[in-house]
Amino acid sequence: MPILVMKFGGTSVADLDRIRNAAEKVRAEVERGYNVIVIVSAMSGKTNELVGWVEGTSPLFDAREYDAVVSSGENVTAGLMALTLQEMDIPARSWQGWQVPVKTSSAHSSARIKEIPRAHIDQKFDEGMRVAVVAGFQGISSEGRITTLGRGGSDTTAVAFAAAFTAERCDIYTDVDGVYTTDPRITSKARKLDKIAFEEMLELASLGAKVLQTRSVELAMRYKVRLRVLSSFEPNTETSGTLVCDEEEIMESNVVSGVAHSRDEAKMTLVSVADRPGIAAAIFGPLADAGVNVDMIVQNISDDGRTDVTFSCPTDQVLRAERAVTEAKERGEINFLKLLSDNAVAKVSVVGIGMRSHAGVAAKMFKSLRDENINIKVISTSEIKISVLIERKYMELAVQALHDAFELEGNS
Ligand code: ADP
Ligand code: ASP
Ligand code: MG
DSSP states (O other): OOEEEEEEOGGGGSSHHHHHHHHHHHHHHHHTTOEEEEEEOOOTTHHHHHHHHHHHHOTTOOHHHHHHHHTHHHHHHHHHHHHHHHHTTOOEEEEOGGGTTOEEOSOTTSOOEEEOOOHHHHHHHHTTOOEEEEETTEEEOTTSOEEEOOTTHHHHHHHHHHHHTTOSEEEEEESSSSOBSSOTTTOTTOOBOSEEEHHHHHHHHHTTOTTSOHHHHHHHHHHTOOEEEEESSSOOOTTOSEEEEOGGGOSOOOSOOEEEEEEEEEEEEEEEEEOOTTHHHHHHHHHHHTTOOOOOEEEOOOBTTEEEEEEEEEGGGHHHHHHHHHHHHHTTSOOOSEEEEEEEEEEEEEEOGGGGGOOOHHHHHHHHHHHTTOOOOEEEEETTEEEEEEEGGGHHHHHHHHHHHTTTTTOO
């Protein structure tokens, strides 16, 4: 029988009624003749609560125990989903990550899936089971410890199962009915896209559009998984939602397809660094060793052999970054006058594969921010995106202005 993967996010399994609603969607696919692998998130708010408890124990907690605690939310929903399906007379069984086992790297709290052996679940399908419910977001390291895949990781679990089981499709059920031109919570003018190219979705996700975890899009692209995002609260047909697919499947693409934002950004500046060969390596080496994800980097023009180096990173890595550069200074590897941290910035980006062949996108973006009197602190570009760092209080305004400037509401 063909296999379908269906993933339900936190709001879609927030209580027993919602779990029943999700189970009805599973039942419909079983009745269509699919064997289904259901991937579940924790009930909405649960993971945040668990993370809060861990952080309450100590600011420098052991990541292995973090994973032991925060993975538990998914265990509850997996069991409840299997029970709900059984109540509907659908043969179903639940699996926690380690039981499959979902084998991952040992990078606790951001582990990568290495392998998903099919044997257990295939055997149960052969014996007549119709639905395998798997706890998302979690796996097991080669040391035998529970790991988690980073926030939003159940999306990645779903795509990885779809690849391992050569599923016909991977359907991501969530609280919006697809991928929009921008976060519909920020502007009601956001428009749902019927299709979006893998490359664009990858950029949007990595620039903050949390509707899909970045890694899940990477995996779908690599393993050619047909990936669809759709609502768990609306009736769906074969063509509902948004299909994430190859560029070739999209007839006409816009220069800019979407606007993404990321609220949790910080900007750090090393003031008056000696400008000499190797200085960038001396700064960014220790930051990398400390696990800081540096994003944008700017170095000012040198004056009298001194320069300012500015970079951005996620707000929750600021302490780690400060410690890494301060220790490098104490070891005499770098020398700077002072360290400035700005925690009140946000990143806003425009994304589109059409940018490859169109000039003028940056100019239009900067002009529209200027018209709103929004100051740009840092800029970075790639082939299909332009990002700016701005004051966080202007983030919504910037997203709305760019959405208007690139006419994303209208050009369907
Ligand atoms: P789930 O719990 O189902 O995994 P998430 O909260 O992780 O759901 O992701 C869905 C949310 O992503 C939406 O509610 C929406 O606010 C947000 N989002 C951000 N950018 C976009 C976008 N471009 N299109 C759709 N949703 C987006
Ligand atoms: N429950 C996890 C989180 O909130 C994983 C997920 O829902 O995808 O990040
Ligand atoms: Mg999510």
